[in-house]
Amino acid sequence: xPTRLSIAVLPPKAMIPxxxxxxxxxxxxxxxxxxxxxxxxxxxDEAGAKTLLADADVVIxxxxxPPMSAEVISHAAKFRLHCHAAGSVKPVVSDAExxxxxxxxxxxxxxAVGVAETTLGWIIIAAKQALTANxxxxxxxxxxxxxxxAGDLTGRKIGIVGASHVGRNVINLLKPxxxxxxxxxxxxxxxxxxxxxxxxxxxxxxLRNAEIISLHAPSISETRHMINRNNLKLxxxxxxxxxxxxxxxxxxTALVEELKTRRIWAxxxxxxxxxxxxxxxxxxxxxxxxxPHIAGTVKTGRLRIGDYVAEEVRRFARGEPQRYRVTxxxxxxxx
Numbered sequence: 001x002p003t004r005l006s007i008a009v010l011p012p013k014a015m016i017p018x019x020x021x022x023x024x025x026x027x028x029x030x031x032x033x034x035x036x037x038x039x040x041x042x043x044x045d046e047a048g049a050k051t052l053l054a055d056a057d058v059v060i061x062x063x064x065x066p067p068m069s070a071e072v073i074s075h076a077a078k079f080r081l082h083c084h085a086a087g088s089v090k091p092v093v094s095d096a097e098x099x100x101x102x103x104x105x106x107x108x109x110x111x112a113v114g115v116a117e118t119t120l121g122w123i124i125i126a127a128k129q130a131l132t133a134n135x136x137x138x139x140x141x142x143x144x145x146x147x148x149x150a151g152d153l154t155g156r157k158i159g160i161v162g163a164s165h166v167g168r169n170v171i172n173l174l175k176p177x178x179x180x181x182x183x184x185x186x187x188x189x190x191x192x193x194x195x196x197x198x199x200x201x202x203x204x205x206x207l208r209n210a211e212i213i214s215l216h217a218p219s220i221s222e223t224r225h226m227i228n229r230n231n232l233k234l235x236x237x238x239x240x241x242x243x244x245x246x247x248x249x250x251x252x253t254a255l256v257e258e259l260k261t262r263r264i265w266a267x268x269x270x271x272x273x274x275x276x277x278x279x280x281x282x283x284x285x286x287x288x289x290x291x292p293h294i295a296g297t298v299k300t301g302r303l304r305i306g307d308y309v310a311e312e313v314r315r316f317a318r319g320e321p322q323r324y325r326v327t328x329x330x331x332x333x334x335x
Contacts, residue, residue: 056079240267
């Protein structure tokens with residue numbers, strides 16, 4: 001029989017319908033007693049968290065929740081599972097959790113599904129050169145005025161930078177389309193790349209050969225400006241760079257310079273900082289498509305987060321392993 005749990009939910013009540021479908025919330029309640037943050041719209045401070053965690057086996061956090069510091073969890077003797085109903089766990093975890101043997105999970109994989117779907121859409125649009133076509137027709141022209149001709153996705157070389165949850169989802173979505181996928185990720189072995197169905201490449205090789213380049217690396221010190229003035233020169237004419245990860249991956253000054261030559265395109269859902277300044281060149285360059293960080297957790301996409309969290313709690317109640325566990329060793333490689 002599943003273990004009955006005490007489940008502390010830290011996000012305010014107003015956030016719950018954005019994360020959990022009614023049916024999913026009922027499932028969660030079926031696994032034990034749910035104790036909620038009583039505020040309609042305010043996140044808890046550390047004092048409030050201590051009170052809510054007092055009898056909790058499971059703690060659910062999300063954006064804006066206080067960190068599970070040593071002081072906070074010292075008041076939670078039964079605390080054994082921490083489910084983060086958001087992406088990166090970095091704002092809410094502490095070493096004290098791992099030292100206590102508390103299991104930490106993240107819903108980053110849930111968010112990754114929507115980001116990957118958006119990315120696939122942009123990849124198809126880039127392959128078709130729909131952006132060039134749009135510009136030509138808006139200026140009164142037609143196919144003859146397209147600087148780079150339209151094409152199909154089949155047979156294209158697609159570069160994936162980072163085998164993250166999103167990167168792996170994009171790879172899977174691309175598989176039916178008969179493309180060659182180049183992967184740059186220093187943490188992926190040749191054997192794992194083969195299992196993923198991709199060809200492992202250096203970053204320079206990927207940038208030189210891929211017709212469409214999609215960024216899915218974490219924002220850490222090692223990846224800051226990994227796309228920069230030096231290696232942007234390697235990108236072939238007519239190529240498109242897609243960034244649905246983090247703005248810090250690109251040296252934006254260098255990208256603006258390259259975009260001004262009009263030999264490449266950029267599709268940016270993220271910038272550094274966000275939002276870009278009102279007079280930023282990204283807002284004016286017609287070969288730069290700029291969207292306001294909408295690739296991931298918007299509307300119905302957020303509800304997948306609750307599904308993933310409820311499944312982790314169900315597994316815990318039944319003594320089964322978690323699907324999306326985060327270890328202390330993984331922190332240096334996640335955003």
